[in-house]
Amino acid sequence: MPNAFPSAGPHGEDVCLAVGDEAVTARVLGAGRPVVLLHSLLADRSSFDPLAALLATTHRVILLDLPGFGGSRSVAGGLEAVADRVAEAIRALRLEQSPVLLGNGYGGFVALLTAIRHPSIAARLVLADCGAAFSEPGRQAFRNMSAAASAKGLAAIADVAMRRLFAPAFQEAHPALVEQRRARFLAVHPETFHAACAALAALDLRAQVPGVAVPVLVLVGEQDEATPPEMARELASLLPDARFVLLPGCAHVPQLQAPQQFLAAISEFVAR
Template identity: 35%
Template sequence: MIRHLAGNLSLLRGGSGALLVLLHPLALAGQLWRPLAAKLDGFDILAVDLRGHGESPWDGKPFSIEDMADDLGVTLDVLGLDEISLLGMSMGGSVAMTFAGKYPERVRSLVLADTTAWYGENAPTAWAQRAAKAADTARADQLPFQLDRWFSPGFRESHPDEVDRVCEIFLHTDSHAHAAASVAMGELDARPLLFSVRAKTLVLAGEHDYATPPSMAGELAGAIPGATLEILPALRHLSLVEKPELAETIHRHLTETA
């Protein structure tokens, strides 16, 4: 995959075929998707670094999930891309559903993994506390909390190289951008946009994901017209990293949509 800068976003691009944009979780980056992208044959893949993440710049000012969705729109305009398929996981899923709700004519098909439109009434307070920890705690000291959420114990034991790869992406994420994005997640409420989504939508949720549990996925699938829900046995929050073989499920959904 080759790195590009389009608009204010850096991205990795590779493959050929139908266009598929991948949006990563909080405090990670587009390179997270390399194993999954390698299994998604037949697609021109854009793995985006969202604002302040990876190699994408950030001006230090507060921003919202909607701002991140608008960043994507600008990048697509710069690249001359009108209609896309879109996959987002966790924070990336929140950005993806916001984009698909604001610009329904631009999204042909949608995959939302381990994500939500709203974290609940107490979200602003809870996420503000997480933002403070992200900014004030050494990044390496944040990893135990993250690892328990991201991966099942069995995967951590059996795939240490892949776990280390994801940890390195996290360690290189700017702490203050991580904090700003956490505040944005706390303020997220994309529920009013879900009814506007036109894209054929697949909602995926790890069975043991306690960051965005299956109940949240069920609410998404119930609100997005025609959406399909699939619960993934034994997986946690980074389901598509732990099991890149899910590329087959994604490929089938995107192909059926096309």
């Protein structure tokens, strides 16, 4: 079947994918082996822009807006329904090769669950700063953020969100980037945020992860407080074919904080 977007160039093309009666929006750029990028809950698809520009020199890069973000319609039914919507959107792209799914944070959980529920959807997985399940303190953090945002709005937890994205020293050194990300976070639809917090607080994929048959690269920033390195280590240990990489000096969004370092860590894996 021919590729849906054979002429997407280095500057990219914004597309709207029809998924049943709903829509998923994306930006497509570059050419080559396809890589689908799935963003974090606290950072929209633009958090992949620096990495996408680098990857597009060798790959076809698809930056999906997860359901409830950008022009992608939200979906009821928890993280399973989000994963199913992502799988449908990938099929709608009519790619000539099975893609690499690369997810960061919330997008990593979505990528993992998509591969579990749709085993033939991806050739490989790159899972950055996620895991198979949160500890009880991690679960409570999502409940607390959701409760505070319900009572006072997303602005009340913006500082907490930025701390979960970046270590304090990085925030001090890059105030403009932090303010840009704060504005992006405040644009998240509250219902999308609350639904994702509830889903992540309840998530436990540890029994299902050993069934993932494709190769997986598991990465995590050594300073990640949102999904600490021990979560990623546990995930890698449960997967039958996984490699674990710790990214020095990075926190929850290493592809945004250090795109060249992140690219160096994944380039060999995504080229296969």
